[in-house]
Amino acid sequence: MKLTIGNVYVKDVCLGTENSFVDGILTINKDDAIAYLKEEDDHITDLDIVIAHPGDDTRIVPVIETIEPRVRMDGRCLFPGVTGELEPCGDGDLKAFKGCCVTVVGKEWGSFGDGVIDMGGEGAKHTYWSKLINICLVGDTDEEFERHEQQKCNHALRWAGHRFAEYIGKIAKDLEPADTEVYEFDPVLKRDDARKDLPNVAIVLQPQSQMEALGYNDLLYGWDMNRYLPSFISPTEIFDGCIISGSFMPASSKWSTYEFQNFPTIKEMFKYDGIEYNFVGVIMSNLNVALDQKERSAIMVRNIALNLGVDYAIVTEEGYGNPDTDYVRCQVILEDAGIPVVGISNESDGRDGAGQPLVVMDEKTNALVSTGNVGELTELPACATVIGNLEAMNRDGMSGSWGYDEILGKSARDDGSIIMEDNNWFCGDHIAGFSIKTMREV
Structure with a gap:
């Protein structure tokens, strides 16, 4: 099997009235994208798109998912069985927008598996995502049956994130990639x-x-x-x-x-x-x-x-x-x-x-x-901007934060500062291999 990924590098992302990529600037038609995503799933009641850049004094929470925008050149869907019909994966040609990601964020409600991304300051070192331009899809749904559950499927918002990554990826279809990754996996026998x-x-x-x-x-x-x-x-x-x-x-x-x-x-x-x-x-x-x-x-x-x-x-x-x-x-x-x-x-x-x-x-x-x-504690000052809802850290049973501790108080304080366990950084341990952590003897 041979998979070719053509990489298109993004210098910045803007919201506008058209979908385009010019001189490294990715422009997304916000109104069209939101209309498309709402049409695909009528459980979505509220949706916004917000851009967060590396170095911004911005905290994103609760983060549900991150996805790289891509397009398959043969017209097959990006995520078989999710964004389209079942199709084979593993061979063919793709194009990918590098340097950015779709970041799915709960506007109001968090869940056990949702986390935090800090784009700047001391918190930025804890996740790979602070290095990327985050195209935040911030939304709410009518999935009332799980509203107050600690564990949520977040089905509508997660599916919307994958559809949005596919929507953005199509902008790359006719672009010339800056470089190409080729992965050839020969039959074992x-x-x-x-x-x-x-x-x-x-x-x-x-x-x-x-x-x-x-x-x-x-x-x-x-x-x-x-x-x-x-x-x-x-x-x-x-x-x-x-x-x-x-x-x-x-x-x-x-x-x-x-x-x-x-x-x-x-x-x-x-x-x-x-x-x-x-x-x-x-x-x-x-x-x-x-x-x-x-x-x-x-x-x-x-x-x-x-x-x-x-x-x-x-x-x-x-x-x-x-x-x-x-x-x-x-x-x-x-x-x-x-x-x-x-x-x-x-x-x-x-x-x-x-x-x-x-x-x-x-x-x-x-x-x-x-x-x-996962248990290591981090204490950080308030950020100038919060994308999502900081109160989710106290209210919704997220895995590394809490609403009350007799010594530490609540995770999200009234002044916007936070204290939480490493558990709460979204994919912060990067077990897949992105981690920049190291070890030292003390």
Whole structure:
């Protein structure tokens, strides 16, 4: 499979009366875009588009999703089973607007899996999104049945975000890209002899799929991954929109759709493919609730790896807590099969850093990469501008903030300053590989 992504670099984004791209300036017809999105889903009651730039003294909360605007040159939809009919992913030509993202924001209401982005100041260092121009789609819906629930599907707004990314992406269709990324994934059984002496390496992805109630989990080709069993897929499918983010997972631990589209760890695998190792693809697994479900998935991952002839594996999970059980079990069963594993995840050591980092530990998980401690506290001053609703941090059960603490008070203070756990930065631990965090001994 061969996927080509032509990159068009955006210097600035403006709202106007037409859709255009001239001299690096992306202009979006705001009225037309809003009318289109409301027509597609009559559950949307209120919608606005606001632009946030890197360095702005702006706080965005509650952030629901981020997506990269793209267009498929052959006319297929960007996210099969979501923005259009089911179509194959993983090959063909795309164009992508780089340097910006669609950022979906709740105008009033937040949820457990929603988070915070700071565009400037000390808070900007906590997320990759502060480096991008955020095209914020700020909205509300009539989904009253989940209004006061801590856990929300946010269906209408998430779907609107994906449609909006596709709407913007179409502006790139006739543009000349500045550069091109090419990802070729040859059939595993038809590779040249030069690779046969290289070690075979696979990456095991464990996207969020814990919620047995449907509508909260990541979707693969529009299919709720709670219903999913592990399988082998091409890494180019992931870059090409086969999977989108769900609404359930502590915010800093999530993989947003933007991260699936640009998964840095997978890109790194391509970088040395055929040179240092033979990249044999992705074993797409899941995260479960019951122990028999966890064991079933681990067994299937093991057997797929053995049948592919995998010599080494990377295992990475979306989340922490209950998913740590799947994450560690998968590593142990591969190690028992003679396949050494490197694990990538964040950890939950508590606010003092003294807790057990993973819910389950095993001596065989001896090569772990940490992307950060979800419990670490951050205190920041007010920002001049808030996009969304700061009160959601206190009211709506977001994963790293609270309405009352006898020592710390509430997360969003009356003066606009905040105190919260790392948990609340939207995709802030960037387990997909964007993280700029490092470690030091003290």
